[in-house]
Amino acid sequence: MPRVIDLRSDTVTQPTPGMRKAIAEAVVGDEQKREDPSVLELERRVAELLGQEAAVFVPTATMANQIALKLHSRPGDVLLAEEHSHVVVYEYGGAAAHAGLMTRVLAGNGGRLSGDQVREAAAPSSKVADQRAAVLSLEDTHNNAGGRVWPLAELEGVVSAAREAGLAVHLDGARILNAAAAQRVAPAEIAGRFDTATICLSKGLGCPLGALLAGSRELIDRAWREKHLFGGAMRQAGIVAAAGVYALDHHVERLADDNARARRLAEGLVAAGLPVDLERVETNFVQLDVSLLGLDRADALARLAEAGVGLSSTIHPTVVRAVTHLDVTDEDVDRALELIPAALGAGIASV
């Protein structure tokens, strides 16, 4: 039986043989005492990659984001974030629970905000004079927008607007390397503009787990205390960090291939008559609105699973997505281009 082509997310990857070897041979120490050489190396490498002074290794990108929000605020402050961003939708109200932040969501355009929106939202309210917008969190690539990328000039406009309004700026760059690959810029060009930036190891980079928060030396020293409070200070964490170092050496260049495969998949699906908006395919996500095929989402996903190809739901009730990653080959894309139209084909007739 042919294997299932798993396009649900780039989080489903298995460590490669090379990565498993790096894990097996990792030199480790007590990370909580800052004695793990593999963790220290990973932190140094990521800080450099993201154009920041320092970085701290944590188990998940959610924890990295949550620590960042705490660093930039006091309880009762306001977080500004795009309405469908990960910190708003998927972090279980962590901004309120951990940092005591009130979140003000702003309507995005492809996951992006404008400088005017930020200026308006950051302006002091005459009614509630004490309410202080303290931090703006942006996401690049933007997951719920379908892996959309921030053009650098637009990003700069929003970051400057936030700074002029006295806000700290955080980047949820879980997939920043896909953005950098799409724009053919160094990741530091994007992340270096922010006070803090998160990067995730367990998405396009293909590691089993792990994330880092990067920022100034002073902020990352403070982040260490928060990491302890979150229960995220570890022991021989180099076992995992070694996978991260391996991924930086072997899995960064290839992210352009994931983006290119998503593009080819999207174009093939359009050629087969399926409703994919090619303008929105900028990195490794392909979104498909199944309502335009007369299908509901659960039915579409069930048909696809039955055919041997895994897609997943999105925050948008009628949109499903396919995500390319380390374990998706050119042949998988060819096969997906046969399976997906065939599985959804009955829907086309009913439109």
Ligand SMILES: Cc1ncc(COP(=O)(O)O)c(C=O)c1O
């Ligand atoms: C944009 C974004 N930020 C943060 C995260 C959180 O990552 P983790 O599952 O490592 O906490 C995700 C995970 O999907 C994400 O897509």
